[in-house]
Amino acid sequence: MSKSTKSTDWRGILAGIAGAMCFGFIPAFSKPAISIGLSPACVLTYRFGLAAIILGIYFAIRHKSLKLPLHCVPPMILLTVFYCFSGGLLVLGYKYMSGGVTGVIHFSYPVFVMAILLLFYHERIRLSSIFAIVLALGGIYCLGVLGGQASFIPGANRVAGIAIVLASGIACAFYMVGVNKTSTRTLPSAVFTFWLLLLSAVAFLIISLAEGEMVIVTSGPLLGQFFGLAFIATVLSNFLLVYSIHHVGSTYASILGAVEPSTAVVLCIILFGESLNIAIAAGIVLIFSAVGIVVTRNG
Secondary structure: HHHHHHHHHHHHHHHHHHHHHHHOOHHHHHHHHOOOOOOHHHHHHHHHHHHHHHHHHHHHHHHOOOOHHHHHHHHHHHHHHHHHHHHHHHHHHOOOOOOOHHHHHHHHHHHHHHHHHHHOOOOOOOOOHHHHHHHHHHHHHHHHHHHHOEEEOOOOOOOHHHHHHHHHHHHHHHHHHHHHHHHHHHHHHHHHHHHHHHHHHHHHHHHHHHHOOOOOOOOOHHHHHHHHHHHHHHHHHHHHHHHHHHHOOOOHHHHHHHHHHHHHEEEEEEHHHHEEEEEEHHHHHHHHHHHHHHHHOOO
């Protein structure tokens, strides 16, 4: 491997870790809105809408083009569908089970990423990738189940909940593979991210209006939470994720995503006073061991 390639891999690894950490802020920024009764579709409309506005202002200030080539439109729409299904079903899963168990089931997506690459693209799966995924799954199990609170919401349909969150992981896998395997790969990461967020905002706005769930938010603190959700947990996280996928591939980028739930757990400990126990500590160690394998493999 050439020196330049190694450098590119390192940038992709760092972007993947940083992006996953940014995604880990989602619970901290979205819980206040969910707790006062705003629907998932409404929250996601604000999240993606504000994120698209932030990126649009950035492009306007820098006088950069947001042009989407015609040949990229169909795959862009398809990837948006996968992205919306993944995010929407994940939030819906919180109505059935705890955030920890939801994270465990959703993080099955690296397994589906490998399956898609193997079945549809006939790519060879490295043993190190399989081992890293096993470590990451074990770590998230420690975080979400052994170290978490009650697994399922009382009275909720467990089978339906598991199926919904599992579907969110499958949709996420198709999205991550599509980012690297469709013509949208030729788009600059920021341009791709803008159109993804804009189309997602429109989709969830239509859903929230159709369900009569759209609420005009005027509270300053809540708008501040939405801004953090849009900028840190959406614009930065998606930009860094797309960059990472382009430079280290879908499989390794998905493994680096294991940093997301560990970040969320640490934030909950700091912000909400949740306890740190042996299971959580072990989960964090296993997750970062998986990340270490990715770093070593690409070093």
